[in-house]
Amino acid sequence: MEYNTLGNTGLKAAAISFGGIPIQRSDEANTRAVVDRLERYGINYIDTARGYTVSEEYLGRALEGRRDRFILATKSMARDYDSMKRDVETSLTNLRTGYIDLYQLHNLGEKDFAQAFGPGGAWEALDEARRDGKVGHIGVTAHNLDALRRLVEEYGEFIETVMFPYNIVEIHGHDVLALAREKGLGTIAMKPLAGGNLEDWQLALRFVMASGVCDIAIPGMGSAEEVDRNAAAAEELSPLTEEELARCEAIRKELGSHFCRRCGYCAPCPSGIDIPGCFLMANYLRKYDLSEWARARYKAMPFHAGSCVMCGACERRCPYNLPIRDMLEQVARDFGY
Ligand code: SF4
Ligand code: SF4
Numbered sequence: 203m204e205y206n207t208l209g210n211t212g213l214k215a216a217a218i219s220f221g222g223i224p225i226q227r228s229d230e231a232n233t234r235a236v237v238d239r240l241e242r243y244g245i246n247y248i249d250t251a252r253g254y255t256v257s258e259e260y261l262g263r264a265l266e267g268r269r270d271r272f273i274l275a276t277k278s279m280a281r282d283y284d285s286m287k288r289d290v291e292t293s294l295t296n297l298r299t300g301y302i303d304l305y306q307l308h309n310l311g312e313k314d315f316a317q318a319f320g321p322g323g324a325w326e327a328l329d330e331a332r333r334d335g336k337v338g339h340i341g342v343t344a345h346n347l348d349a350l351r352r353l354v355e356e357y358g359e360f361i362e363t364v365m366f367p368y369n370i371v372e373i374h375g376h377d378v379l380a381l382a383r384e385k386g387l388g389t390i391a392m393k394p395l396a397g398g399n400l401e402d403w404q405l406a407l408r409f410v411m412a413s414g415v416c417d418i419a420i421p422g423m424g425s426a427e428e429v430d431r432n433a434a435a436a437e438e439l440s441p442l443t444e445e446e447l448a449r450c451e452a453i454r455k456e457l458g459s460h461f462c463r464r465c466g467y468c469a470p471c472p473s474g475i476d477i478p479g480c481f482l483m484a485n486y487l488r489k490y491d492l493s494e495w496a497r498a499r500y501k502a503m504p505f506h507a508g509s510c511v512m513c514g515a516c517e518r519r520c521p522y523n524l525p526i527r528d529m530l531e532q533v534a535r536d537f538g539y
Pocket of ligand 1: 470471472473474475477509510511512513514515516517526527530
């Protein structure tokens with residue numbers, strides 16, 4: 203396993219580390235099995251979030267007795283001092299620890315900067331937690347390139363790491379991530395597998411690490427088998443050949459930018475639709491050998507794409523500005539309901 207230091211933090215993390223979003227679709231026993239595998243492979247960096255429902259709690263229980271073997275990172279959507287102070291305490295309780303290595307301001311947009319970094323803002327609560335020894339380092343996560351650029355250029359003195367999507371089909375963050383690195387900020391690639399849309403995991407992870415702008419990548423892992431697969435990929439992080447780069451280019455053209463990353467920010471849907479679940483099943487439907495399986499799984503979902511009442515609430519929450527209503531109409535056409 204290759205280890206890289208996150209900017210100037212001194213935190214030395216496995217190049218291919220652990221993203222905790224899928225834990226919210228898991229249970230405690232499975233989470234323990236996942237953490238067992240992480241420990242076995244030396245995948246020592248665990249990322250979760252206050253917003254990932256039960257993820258912090260399950261991971262906290264699975265980490266009992268071995269917390270010191272891992273670097274723990276979490277994050278909060280809080281933007282004001284009081285909410286962030288509360289969230290840090292909740293994270294400490296959930297994760298069953300007195301210390302979180304990296305606490306991140308989650309999904310910052312430009313509209314949030316003045317509040318989060320201003321007087322009485324969330325950053326002040328994190329800085330206080332850092333002085334109190336409850337938090338080691340402060341980072342940010344963002345999904346919008348203009349926001350990332352401003353964070354790096356204007357707020358670099360407040361933060362120590364940035365997390366941004368980076369994968370075969372999303373390379374627009376390249377130059378700003380390079381600048382972040384130059385400034386000594388740690389760079390963390392989220393969505394290295396493009397939300398599960400990239401089938402060749404090894405190629406996808408090699409692409410991210412060969413970019414030269416990401417210290418670590420944190421693919422989401424929801425099972426011991428997924429840890430096995432990523433750990434195997436992490437053993438082969440060689441640079442890409444010309445032919446492999448051409449394959450990446452072809453994948454980029456094929457997927458375009460209108461694909462769901464399965465982040466779940468669009469929830470809840472008032473009609474009860476599992477939006478990323480619908481898109482996932484539609485992807486499987488297009489694969490010849492999985493289409494019958496996809497039809498059966500889609501049928502078993504309690505609400506279908508055709509139930510969308512077009513309220514648009516989901517689109518206002520999607521950080522990738524996906525035309526979710528149009529996409530769901532296509533899913534309804536594909537499945538017939
Ligand atoms: S537009 Fe459709 S899918 Fe989106 S929240 Fe409204 S009902 Fe749900
Ligand atoms: S539709 Fe957008 S917000 Fe919802 S899961 Fe997909 S990428 Fe995330």
